[in-house]
Amino acid sequence: MLLEFFSIFFISIWNLFYNIFQKIKDFFLFFPDFRFFFLDLILYFLYIRTSPFSLRYFEGKNLPVTYDELTYGEIYYFTARNILKNINFSSEDLLIDLGSGRGKMVFFASIYYGARAIGLDIMPTFVKKSSLVASKLKLKKVEFLEQDFRNYDFSKSTVIYLAGTCLSDESISLLLKSLKSAPVGAKIISLSYPLRSDFLNVISKNKMSFSWGSSMVYVHEKLSIEK
Numbered sequence: 001m002l003l004e005f006f007s008i009f010f011i012s013i014w015n016l017f018y019n020i021f022q023k024i025k026d027f028f029l030f031f032p033d034f035r036f037f038f039l040d041l042i043l044y045f046l047y048i049r050t051s052p053f054s055l056r057y058f059e060g061k062n063l064p065v066t067y068d069e070l071t072y073g074e075i076y077y078f079t080a081r082n083i084l085k086n087i088n089f090s091s092e093d094l095l096i097d098l099g100s101g102r103g104k105m106v107f108f109a110s111i112y113y114g115a116r117a118i119g120l121d122i123m124p125t126f127v128k129k130s131s132l133v134a135s136k137l138k139l140k141k142v143e144f145l146e147q148d149f150r151n152y153d154f155s156k157s158t159v160i161y162l163a164g165t166c167l168s169d170e171s172i173s174l175l176l177k178s179l180k181s182a183p184v185g186a187k188i189i190s191l192s193y194p195l196r197s198d199f200l201n202v203i204s205k206n207k208m209s210f211s212w213g214s215s216m217v218y219v220h221e222k223l224s225i226e227k
């Protein structure tokens, strides 16, 4: 019991310092661009009373997913840039973030690349607040939808990003069925584990930094489906 308490305490302190270090890195890499500075400032004030980490206590109860699947974590801007650079992302792409949370990946794709981006999240507060930020920053090519990403039509997307480390096996298998609708050649990015399917081919894997620590980033290419 005491050992468990100290190990959780130690991990929390380590994570705090790790996050401070990564935020400083993000600051020096991106904040000369004032759009990222304003974005982070708005996000900070919008979530000052409801932390994204505790939102699932209030909104997670009656949703069709398990409580664990709503575990929150976030991407850094420099990680988003490294992932998107690696797949030659451009303003012609349409990115879908599966479980967009505060919307950082979606905002990054729009602000840095000028691309269209859609964030899907099952928790209404994330969708409302992200939509508000998009309208304040006058980002016209950004959209946030309150939607279960396991049932979505991906036929128009070119890049799909899934930070789904805590997804259940059932959710992964439902999502794989929906991903069949993605066009051939679409890039599908998953964290922590590759998506196993005969229509997905892993084309790269790299270790990258996220708010919870480092994770493997798998890039898959959508293949044609044998009939």
Ligand SMILES: C[S@@+](CC[C@H](N)C(=O)[O-])C[C@H]1O[C@@H](n2cnc3c(N)ncnc32)[C@H](O)[C@@H]1O
Binding pocket: 065, 069, 070, 071, 072, 073, 074, 075, 097, 098, 099, 100, 101, 102, 103, 104, 105, 120, 121, 122, 123, 126, 147, 148, 149, 150, 163, 164, 171
């Ligand atoms: C780890 S957070 C990722 C946040 C964001 N993509 C990022 O990388 O910064 C996962 C998000 O997925 C959402 N989520 C989990 N299951 C979902 C589902 N079936 N449909 C839509 N959103 C879901 C949660 O509400 C949470 O906001």
